[in-house]
Amino acid sequence: MEKEMIIVLDFGGQYNQLIARRVRECNVYCEVHPYSMELEKIKEMNPKGIIFTGGPNSVYADGAPRCGKEIFELGIPILGICYGSQLMSYVLGGSVKTAPVSEYGKTEVEVNKDSVLFSDVCEKTICWMSHTDYIERAPEGFQVTAHTPVCPVAAMENAEKQLYAVQFHPEVMHTQEGMKMLSNFVYQVCHCKGDWRMESFVENTIRQIREKVGKGKVLCALSGGVDSSVAAVLLSKAVGKQLTCVFVDHGLLRKNEGDEVEAVFGPEGPYDLNFIRVNAQERFYGKLAGVEEPERKRKIIGEEFIRVFEEEAKKIGSVDFLVQGTIYPDVIESGLGKSAVIKSHHNVGGLPDYVDFKEIIEPLRLLFKDEVRRAGLELGIPEHLVYRQPFPGPGLGIRIIGEVTAEKVRIVQDADAIYREEIARAGLDKGLGQYFAALTNMRSVGVMGDERTYDYAIALRAVNTADFMTAEASQLPWEVLGVVASRIVNEVKGVNRVLFDCTGKPPATVEFE
Numbered sequence: 271m272e273k274e275m276i277i278v279l280d281f282g283g284q285y286n287q288l289i290a291r292r293v294r295e296c297n298v299y300c301e302v303h304p305y306s307m308e309l310e311k312i313k314e315m316n317p318k319g320i321i322f323t324g325g326p327n328s329v330y331a332d333g334a335p336r337c338g339k340e341i342f343e344l345g346i347p348i349l350g351i352c353y354g355s356q357l358m359s360y361v362l363g364g365s366v367k368t369a370p371v372s373e374y375g376k377t378e379v380e381v382n383k384d385s386v387l388f389s390d391v392c393e394k395t396i397c398w399m400s401h402t403d404y405i406e407r408a409p410e411g412f413q414v415t416a417h418t419p420v421c422p423v424a425a426m427e428n429a430e431k432q433l434y435a436v437q438f439h440p441e442v443m444h445t446q447e448g449m450k451m452l453s454n455f456v457y458q459v460c461h462c463k464g465d466w467r468m469e470s471f472v473e474n475t476i477r478q479i480r481e482k483v484g485k486g487k488v489l490c491a492l493s494g495g496v497d498s499s500v501a502a503v504l505l506s507k508a509v510g511k512q513l514t515c516v517f518v519d520h521g522l523l524r525k526n527e528g529d530e531v532e533a534v535f536g537p538e539g540p541y542d543l544n545f546i547r548v549n550a551q552e553r554f555y556g557k558l559a560g561v562e563e564p565e566r567k568r569k570i571i572g573e574e575f576i577r578v579f580e581e582e583a584k585k586i587g588s589v590d591f592l593v594q595g596t597i598y599p600d601v602i603e604s605g606l607g608k609s610a611v612i613k614s615h616h617n618v619g620g621l622p623d624y625v626d627f628k629e630i631i632e633p634l635r636l637l638f639k640d641e642v643r644r645a646g647l648e649l650g651i652p653e654h655l656v657y658r659q660p661f662p663g664p665g666l667g668i669r670i671i672g673e674v675t676a677e678k679v680r681i682v683q684d685a686d687a688i689y690r691e692e693i694a695r696a697g698l699d700k701g702l703g704q705y706f707a708a709l710t711n712m713r714s715v716g717v718m719g720d721e722r723t724y725d726y727a728i729a730l731r732a733v734n735t736a737d738f739m740t741a742e743a744s745q746l747p748w749e750v751l752g753v754v755a756s757r758i759v760n761e762v763k764g765v766n767r768v769l770f771d772c773t774g775k776p777p778a779t780v781e782f783e
């Protein structure tokens with residue numbers, strides 16, 4: 271058990287893991303648990319503080335997630351955020367109402383600087399609001415510590431009982447001094463020491479995996495990408511040769527990538543791993559023949575992956591556990607949190623209903639990408655691998671719009687290799703979040719050497735992003751784009767046009783499907 275931790279109780283809001291991550295950024299360990307967690311369990315965990323998340327409900331709605339009074343009497347500091355603040359008010363006898371004007375977006379909030387929560391925060395500070403209900407009157411014993419022109423209780427506290435509540439969201443970037451407020455809660459209210467580091471995550475995860483796996487055998491789905499590489503090395507540290515890494519070359523990898531992955535994780539590489547490479551190109555192309563619909567393609571690729579792993583597991587014999595490098599944004603976007611399904615990331619939502627393993631282990635499931643990278647460095651994985659740009663599990667399958675064929679894979683691989691080469695040559699690779707070529711399903715008329723052509727258009731994508739949940743299109747220099755475009759049309763047979771994707775996420779997504 272972690273020595274010093276904060277728990278986040280999840281009332282169904284969108285930013286639950288983000289809150290946990292912000293607390294971890296304060297060097298305090300933090301976990302998210304369901305709001306219904308029993309008081310006994312909470313006491314056992316002995317947290318230094320509890321944070322109630324936001325949520326979509328009104329406290330008065332039928333079936334709204336609620337808590338009893340008792341949690342406020344444990345003597346553990348509590349911070350309620352948005353719905354969590356309204357719930358605190360409601361349960362402790364304040365009044366919550368539908369606000370005459372909903373507040374949404376960046377809002378100037380006037381705070382009382384005498385509150386420890388706002389120590390070193392500007393008196394007028396921009397916060398992110400997103401609410402329809404509001405606290406009309408704080409419960410007895412509470413002091414109002416912030417307001418806006420339309421929200422009389424934007425924050426309240428009962429400092430003696432260590433209960434704090436904010437109507438806005440301190441965890442999102444738009445709340446300019448939100449980190450300061452969370453850090454004030456963690457350090458000045460909960461009196462944390464802040465001695466948690468990524469190394470503690472690594473150590474604890476290794477210990478937990480050992481306990482779970484015992485003498486069992488484990489199979490790791492290794493793609494060579496950052497997430498599964500970190501998961502593989504983590505597992506290998508935990509259970510050594512009980513682990514076998516299976517790398518499936520599904521024919522949807524980047525140019526030469528299969529050999530590159532084998533060079534790192536195979537017998538010639540620096541890790542002492544059981545490594546199996548399965549060349550399954552034809553099998554995947556066969557399953558994908560004639561399929562155009564993006565979600566179907568994702569599900570087919572996800573399912574086929576699992577079937578290959580199951581077959582490999584049978585060959586090894588008595589494998590109980592399957593390891594995947596799923597990370598938090600995969601979970602959220604696949605709709606396994608409470609958000610809408612955007613696309614089935616194949617590590618998660620793309621899994622078939624039936625999976626023939628006793629258990630799936632996803633040690634990175636609660637981490638964001640940059641946290642995974644920190645864990646990777648902690649595990650001694652070389653920087654060039656840790657900072658590789660992400661590559662999706664379904665690979666080029668979701669960068670070829672419409673039906674996948676071996677010929678289209680060849681086109682997109684060659685175009686992408688040229689793009690990556692030129693980006694690196696221009697010294698731009700370290701500054702970009704992700705960049706790749708995709709094959710549009712569009713053919714158009716061109717002219718080459720006086721001849722008419724009717725060939726495919728390649729789309730180039732480059733984005734900057736902190737967490738891959740949102741992204742903006744990178745502004746690449748025209749000189750570089752010009753070189754890339756002319757090399758692609760000259761060197762890649764079947765392409766006569768190159769487009770650049772200027773869309774952000776939202777409204778687009780990073781990948782094309």
Ligand code: XMP
Binds near residue numbers: 613704780
């Ligand atoms: P999207 O397209 O959802 O991509 O905006 C966000 C990030 O996730 C990666 N991605 C995936 N990763 N399995 C993965 O492991 C998947 O199915 C998948 N789909 C998208 C994408 O490359 C980007 O970094």
